[in-house]
Amino acid sequence: MTSSANTDYAEVESTVEALLALCAAERVARLAALAEEAPALAARVDALLKADARLGDASFLAEPLVNPLANDDVRTDEPIPTPLPESIDRYRILKHLGSGGMGAVYLAEQSEPVQRQVAIKVTHAFQSQRDRTRFSLEAQALASMQHPNIAALHDSGTTEDGMPFVVMELVEDAMTILEWCDHTQASLEERLALFLQVCAGVAHAHEKGLLHRDIKPANVLVTRVGGKPLVKVIDFGIARTFVDEDGRAISEASVAGSPVYMSPEAIGGDGKAGLDTRSDVYSLGLLLCELISGDLPFPPDASLGALVERIRSERVTAPAERLASQALDRLEAIAGARSLSVAGLRRAVSGDLDAIVMKAIAFDRELRYASPRDLARDVERHLQHQPIEARPPHWTYHLRRFIRRNRAAAAAATLVFGTMVAFTITTSVQAERIAAERDRANREAQAKGFVANFLTELFSKADPYSTSGEAVTARELLDRGAESIGTAFDAQPDVKAALLDSMGTAYRMLGIFPQSEALLQQALATRRELFGEQHLLTLESMGALGALYYENARVEEAESLQLAAVEGFESALRGDDLRAAQAQGRLARVYARQGRYELAEPRYIASIAQYERLLGASAEETLVAKAALGAAYMRQQRLDEAEPLVRASAEGLERVSGKGDPRTLDSLNLLAVLSAMRGDYKSTEPLFVELLARYEEVAGRDHFATQAARNNLGVLYKDTERYESAETLFLENLESRRRSLGDEHPETLNGLLNIAHIYQSTGRRDLAIETYRNVLTAQRRVQGADHPETMEVVMALGDALFAQQETAPAAALYQEAAKVYTASVGQDNPLTIKPVYRVALSQWRQGNAALAAPLYRDVIARAKRTYGEKHLYTAHMLFDYACVLAMLGEQEQATAVLTEAVDAGFFDVPRMREQPELAVLRGDRFDQLVAEAAANPDELPPDWRYGPLVIHEAAAP
Numbered sequence: 018m019t020s021s022a023n024t025d026y027a028e029v030e031s032t033v034e035a036l037l038a039l040c041a042a043e044r045v046a047r048l049a050a051l052a053e054e055a056p057a058l059a060a061r062v063d064a065l066l067k068a069d070a071r072l073g074d075a076s077f078l079a080e081p082l083v084n085p086l087a088n089d090d091v092r093t094d095e096p097i098p099t100p101l102p103e104s105i106d107r108y109r110i111l112k113h114l115g116s117g118g119m120g121a122v123y124l125a126e127q128s129e130p131v132q133r134q135v136a137i138k139v140t141h142a143f144q145s146q147r148d149r150t151r152f153s154l155e156a157q158a159l160a161s162m163q164h165p166n167i168a169a170l171h172d173s174g175t176t177e178d179g180m181p182f183v184v185m186e187l188v189e190d191a192m193t194i195l196e197w198c199d200h201t202q203a204s205l206e207e208r209l210a211l212f213l214q215v216c217a218g219v220a221h222a223h224e225k226g227l228l229h230r231d232i233k234p235a236n237v238l239v240t241r242v243g244g245k246p247l248v249k250v251i252d253f254g255i256a257r258t259f260v261d262e263d264g265r266a267i268s269e270a271s272v273a274g275s276p277v278y279m280s281p282e283a284i285g286g287d288g289k290a291g292l293d294t295r296s297d298v299y300s301l302g303l304l305l306c307e308l309i310s311g312d313l314p315f316p317p318d319a320s321l322g323a324l325v326e327r328i329r330s331e332r333v334t335a336p337a338e339r340l341a342s343q344a345l346d347r348l349e350a351i352a353g354a355r356s357l358s359v360a361g362l363r364r365a366v367s368g369d370l371d372a373i374v375m376k377a378i379a380f381d382r383e384l385r386y387a388s389p390r391d392l393a394r395d396v397e398r399h400l401q402h403q404p405i406e407a408r409p410p411h412w413t414y415h416l417r418r419f420i421r422r423n424r425a426a427a428a429a430a431t432l433v434f435g436t437m438v439a440f441t442i443t444t445s446v447q448a449e450r451i452a453a454e455r456d457r458a459n460r461e462a463q464a465k466g467f468v469a470n471f472l473t474e475l476f477s478k479a480d481p482y483s484t485s486g487e488a489v490t491a492r493e494l495l496d497r498g499a500e501s502i503g504t505a506f507d508a509q510p511d512v513k514a515a516l517l518d519s520m521g522t523a524y525r526m527l528g529i530f531p532q533s534e535a536l537l538q539q540a541l542a543t544r545r546e547l548f549g550e551q552h553l554l555t556l557e558s559m560g561a562l563g564a565l566y567y568e569n570a571r572v573e574e575a576e577s578l579q580l581a582a583v584e585g586f587e588s589a590l591r592g593d594d595l596r597a598a599q600a601q602g603r604l605a606r607v608y609a610r611q612g613r614y615e616l617a618e619p620r621y622i623a624s625i626a627q628y629e630r631l632l633g634a635s636a637e638e639t640l641v642a643k644a645a646l647g648a649a650y651m652r653q654q655r656l657d658e659a660e661p662l663v664r665a666s667a668e669g670l671e672r673v674s675g676k677g678d679p680r681t682l683d684s685l686n687l688l689a690v691l692s693a694m695r696g697d698y699k700s701t702e703p704l705f706v707e708l709l710a711r712y713e714e715v716a717g718r719d720h721f722a723t724q725a726a727r728n729n730l731g732v733l734y735k736d737t738e739r740y741e742s743a744e745t746l747f748l749e750n751l752e753s754r755r756r757s758l759g760d761e762h763p764e765t766l767n768g769l770l771n772i773a774h775i776y777q778s779t780g781r782r783d784l785a786i787e788t789y790r791n792v793l794t795a796q797r798r799v800q801g802a803d804h805p806e807t808m809e810v811v812m813a814l815g816d817a818l819f820a821q822q823e824t825a826p827a828a829a830l831y832q833e834a835a836k837v838y839t840a841s842v843g844q845d846n847p848l849t850i851k852p853v854y855r856v857a858l859s860q861w862r863q864g865n866a867a868l869a870a871p872l873y874r875d876v877i878a879r880a881k882r883t884y885g886e887k888h889l890y891t892a893h894m895l896f897d898y899a900c901v902l903a904m905l906g907e908q909e910q911a912t913a914v915l916t917e918a919v920d921a922g923f924f925d926v927p928r929m930r931e932q933p934e935l936a937v938l939r940g941d942r943f944d945q946l947v948a949e950a951a952a953n954p955d956e957l958p959p960d961w962r963y964g965p966l967v968i969h970e971a972a973a974p
């Protein structure tokens with residue numbers, strides 16, 4: 018035997034597997050002998066054998082991550098380790114929560130960069146360097162999971178004495194899923210809705226290449242968020258990736274997890290090598306069985322050996338049959354906890370739910386659902402009274418499902434014999450259609466298995482063990498994957514389409530648009546041919562390609578695809594569905610980019626409402642959707658409406674996803690832009706500097722999010738007259754955008770517009786006007802004459818011409834902008850007020866006082882409604898109007914308006930004294946107004962050129 022320091026993990030696993038095959042007495046004797054031969058190995062094996070609360074001590078990762086201050090049910094009678102550490106890494110330890118065979122759990126406080134309470138789990142189970150390497154790799158994989166139904170892993174590391182630890186999300190006011198359901202007397206429908214959340218979380222882990230391997234009620238918590246129940250799957254600590262640390266696929270099932278919920282193959286029961294998603298499906302099936310029937314489909318075993326023998330002998334009982342064997346008082350308790358009668362419980366569990374459970378826990382994994390999403394889809398079909406995949410397509414079954422969905426129509430049909438005959442024929446045809454749909458569902462499930470295996474193999478190529486320590490970038494990994502697809506899956510076009518869709522989306526998120534487009538177009542074409550235009554997979558591909566077109570500024574093509582996806586999902590998915598919510602949000606972004614805010618806003622609101630109903634107000638998807646609506650309000654200068662949305666999104670995402678998450682950074686960028694738009698440069702600058710550094714680190718120098726952050730810092734430098742620093746950033750950004758987006762992408766044109774602003778601000782006015790004109794010509798061609806971003810250039814060119822005393826052409830541009838903005842955002846919007854004010858100003862400067870006066874009266878009324886009576890913008894308009902009235906000889910009225918201007922906040926004394934039109938007003942009252950202005954701090958004239966700041970909303974899914 019090897020020493021403790023060098024005990025090999027494989028040796029531990031093989032020893033556990035051998036012991037599991039023994040009866041209880043033999044196992045005890047063998048463990049005693051092993052303790053004498055190799056104490057360290059015996060201790061580790063004994064800890065793993067105590068992996069389930071039903072069979073002994075709780076496992077290291079069995080303690081729910083619940084805040085003990087808010088939950089009186091948390092066990093606190095565990096012996097407290099001596100001494101209690103003051104801190105672990107940068108986390109201050111508050112108290113001991115519990116201990117198990119593999120380590121201890123502590124409540125801790127984190128102060129930087131986010132203040133919050135967390136759960137820290139320290140394990141002494143990993144002694145060798147190989148174990149710790151595996152722990153490190155798995156912790157990295159766990160940290161990649163970001164899902165509302167998974168308790169987040171915030172951090173990991175090793176203590177000062179070398180023990181690995183993980184820092185996990187603390188779930189407030191939570192119960193295990195069975196406790197929650199029984200405590201609230203949740204109906205079967207409510208229990209199934211919670212189960213769907215469990216499936217969503219586990220499916221997310223699978224898509225990240227991770228198996229949970231210890232799904233059981235204790236590891237599924239329920240808490241309330243926004244008044245609605247939210248599931249949190251916890252304790253992925255014994256989860257194993259599909260590949261080992263050497264980049265090889267796992268070839269032998271490892272014994273880990275709670276034996277009661279382990280699949281047959283997890284202990285070698287089916288004679289087939291390897292674990293896959295179907296092992297977790299088995300555990301999910303057992304959890305579902307307990308949720309609906311109050312019991313497992315087999316009797317509790319007194320010993321671990323008996324349990325193993327039961328699993329290997331396939332002795333399971335269907336939930337309905339298990340209920341039939343229960344005593345009446347037990348049945349009444351189970352039914353009452355589900356708000357049902359005993360008869361009602363038996364009817365509800367028999368049939369579909371029975372079949373779903375038995376398919377999920379089939380001994381032969383080839384007969385199970387291929388993934389948690391497939392299991393969830395059958396549960397959803399049951400809830401919608403549609404035929405499920407788990408039951409054979411017999412016409413009588415489909416007839417019952419039809420009647421359940423259409424009770425009134427079926428009752429009326431029974432009155433007419435001819436209708437019944439027609440109905441019988443219809444159901445026969447329907448049976449054939451359902452059989453075809455079932456076959457398609459099976460093919461889709463198989464395709465997903467192939468996709469998972471392909472991606473797992475691809476990601477294993479990034480493992481440092483298989484790359485001789487050389488780093489592999491995400492771009493290199495995707496390029497290898499795209500090359501690998503080639504013609505390898507020509508015989509499985511559904512598999513190929515799924516791979517193309519996944520990799521095309523990955524390219525899009527990296528900002529690599531040409532490769533993304535090629536893959537996404539091919540995926541959509543394949544799915545259209547295989548499944549038709551209205552199939553859910555086809556609609557998903559439409560949405561993915563539409564998102565690419567949006568990022569690539571091909572908004573008309575994006576609108577066509579996203580509108581088709583929304584309509585398709587609304588038709589195919591009755592009621593709320595995450596895919597429908599996502600489609601609504603994507604279409605809203607397209608409308609917002611087109612400046613069609615009246616169409617965008619209701620879509621955003623509908624998307625947010627769906628996310629809140631499905632996931633809760635604090636879910637990442639909900640927060641991102643709120644940030645997108647806030648961004649749309651910001652583009653319309655509706656800053657007061659934008660601020661609560663943007664602030665809630667930034668704070669929520671930082672709390673839920675962490676400060677370093679890209680979506681958190683995007684929301685913080687929005688918040689910084691909002692502050693800059695309000696003129697708060699002092700507090701905004703350090704945030705812009707930090708955001709740029711973080712984006713460059715996380716996404717690279719040429720990513721569109723990095724470009725947005727660089728742009729915004731440059732705008733801040735320009736607006737605070739640090740023109741040299743601004744120009745350096747703008748030139749770097751322009752070249753970056755040309756490399757990644759091309760010369761005429763809207764963001765590239767925005768970069769060129771920034772350069773023109775610098776030319777204008779630094780006295781290179783002829784060059785500025787030439788550049789403005791070039792950008793305007795391109796914008797009209799690329800985005801259209803009425804697009805909001807085109808109007809920004811119109812206004813900028815107008816200001817440049819106005820400064821050069823070319824007042825008439827400037828006024829024509831201002832009038833064009835005023836007309837477009839009035840139509841798009843209304844007459845009282847700040848975007849509209851600015852060009853209307855500029856038209857009035859240009860008429861005054863041309864000496865047309867009679868034409869200017871009514872324009873000033875109109876724009877001042879708008880300013881008062883929008884900004885208020887006492888506001889700097891209102892004050893400057895009043896001052897100008899006083900000058901116009903003086904020109905017209907209306908001196909008394911001019912003095913009254915000048916008085917109003919000073920009351921509103923106009924304190925520019927030099928201008929009051931030097932303005933030639935006001936010379937006729939001089940006298941005691943004028944001197945008094947000058948003195949009042951002089952008693953107040955100087956104010957600069959308003960500058961309404963807010964940017965152009967890039968309002969880069971949180972990354973949409």
